[in-house]
Amino acid sequence: MSEHHSDRRAAVNPQTFGQRLRQERDRLGLSQADFAERGGVRRTTQHIYESDTRVPDLNYLERVQEAGADLAYLVLGERLQVGRRDTLTLSYTALSNIYRVVDEFCRDDDGDPLPLDSRLRFFQLLCASVKDRGSSDAELDSLRSELARFTGT
Secondary structure: OOHHHOOHHHHOOOOOHHHHHHHHHHHOOOOHHHHHHHHOOOHHHHHHHHOOOOOOOHHHHHHHHHOOOOHHHHHHOOOOOOOOOOOOOOOHHHHHHHHHHHHHHOEOOOOOEOOHHHHHHHHHHHHHHHHHHOOOHHHHHHHHHHHHHHHOO
16 A cells, blocks of 8 residues: 555554553653642642543643643644655644634534544544645634534524
């Protein structure tokens, strides 16, 4: 199979979000308590995130990114490498906005978040869409409107 027709999902790290979060914490040389503090949560909440019992909100992700965590690795399961042809370069603001759209639209009928793998696939779809459209606020608002019409919300 040529590289142009490869299954993109095969490149995504099969580890869970919690496992990747712990790897990032270990890579940064921080204890659970130290990493939790940088993320603005308690150590027990950090443990809950690392055990995949709950997923963090955007504020936590923004804070751990500021502490040096690789947000692309945490969310997408792969580290973005400089120079790769399939690398997607988006601004921090665009990634934050995409995450907000995922958080808004990836909910079940009771308002609970969908499983992580579903949110991840939606995140990847939105990233690809933003790459094709551009990542301005107007383009993201347009995308949000299209999604709302599509989902009937």
